[in-house]
Amino acid sequence: MDNIIEVKDVTFKYCNSEVEKTVIKNFNIAFKRGSFTVILGKNGSGKSTLAKLLNGLYKPDSGDVLVDGVNTKDETSEIDIKRKVGMVFQNPDNQLIASIVEEDVAFGPENLGLEPEIIRERVDTALKSVGMSKFSKSTPHHLSGGQKQRIAIAGILAMKPDCIVLDEPTAMLDPKGRAEIVKTVEKLNKEENMTVILITHFMEEAQNADRVVVMNEGSIVADGTPKDVFCDIDLLKSVNLDVPQTTELLHRLKNGGANIKTNVISIEEADEAIARALHLEEI
């Protein structure tokens, strides 16, 4: 099967005594095995709810979510589905439970009932994947935010998931921590062929993704390559999202009369485009 996760006609509502709010509406999306997808959207657009539907933390009110062909409503497969689709959340401090890094990473595989030697091997491999091997005996609360978040990712990797869903994993981190997480995630996708679904507010984190999906009011409003999506400035602004500073700069130079290409996100490409348009090498 090509798709690791398929979301079919899903609707999801939150209910309390007074109001009923539909947060996901007739939603359809499929994630290809080994792909790297970034999901963007303002607060309240339904991103986190979607994330929780993907591994059965929430069950759809109507429609189906299939993980590797198995419906998340099938209660007998619940553990298998949660193992296949791992989740990383925003706050690293809420996700670490043990007092030693390697014990924290071992928590998942221990709960799978694996043999000690296999657990050892998985913990070592997972810590190596996120570049934290030398901290295996450290105490989590002595680590930086970015390091703690990498331990949280290692804890998921030790379960050998097919897909990892990260819900704003960098929101609480400093620029260095953010860069560490993005690098780790990109590496897992490229080198270990892990399917990655990354939810974020930071446009720069999306530039190397295969696909960018923009959500608004519980529906998809854009779905394409990062360049296609980010160059639609009007659309991004209409759903209250930021335009990457590079793209905005080039658009405004073009509006100011410069003959310049605008479908650019990375700093290197922006630099090339400006240098060419303004003949800067020749000055």
Place this chain on the structure above:
Amino acid sequence: MSEVISVKNLTYTYGGNTPFVNDAISDITFSIESGEIIGIIGHTGSGKSTLVQHLNGLIKATSGEVLYRGKNIWENPKKIKDIRFKIGLVFQYPEYQLFEETVFKDIAYGPSNMGLSGDELNKRVFEICSLLDIPNEYIEKSPFDLSGGEKRRVAIAGVMAMQPDVLVLDEPVAGLDPKGRADVIKMINAYRNTYNATVIIISHNMEDMALLADRLLVMNNGKAVCFDKTEKVFSNADTLKSIGLNVPIVTSVLLKLKEKNPNIRADIFTVDKAVEYLLGIKAEGDKNA
């Protein structure tokens, strides 16, 4: 201009007399003029939050002192509460501290602790709500029925309602979407302009700092490595990168261009200024062509 806050040789040591002794901040000295917006940047664990908690006496320094308008804030320890009304601190994720039944009561909590009541208290709350565009229909709602961004604004309004002379905000935009960030930044500007307040902001977002801050205090491992005008700080990209920070993206683009052509200026850190500057170069080029 007059000095509002002056920090002298401030040091705070965790775990003194234990093997884990560690200086969270050490020997920090700086002073802030009335009406300035000061940004504090630094990697996680660099001591930013510890530093600002000294400013209103939530933490007492191991050595060194904090002066508010020339007086040591601990001169009369019984009066430290008054200092906390003058120097208002908004914590990280302040929406977690909402607790009252209605938005009105939550915003009124701070001012009522200052001794305000009745009409005076109502006036305070409505004044801040109208300044910050918090709609009237929210006033009687439970704060827990609001969206994340709205909760954040109500929580910040609760501190602003005390009308502090110095407003200190620890990561006020963390975790918000672009619209939420813009709303909070607008609130901060409105507050400062209306009450001539001094503002101190901790943030990891260099682009927001570029738009807001007059001067930046850069922290690394508990030390203040630099305190200077925002443009000066951002023109030093290598130093910032070496301590886990960065410059705004638009500045990175100009720095790259500068590698190609040494005549390019890189002391520009907002998109507006960069567009103006680059179009200026284009106009020059067109004239000469």
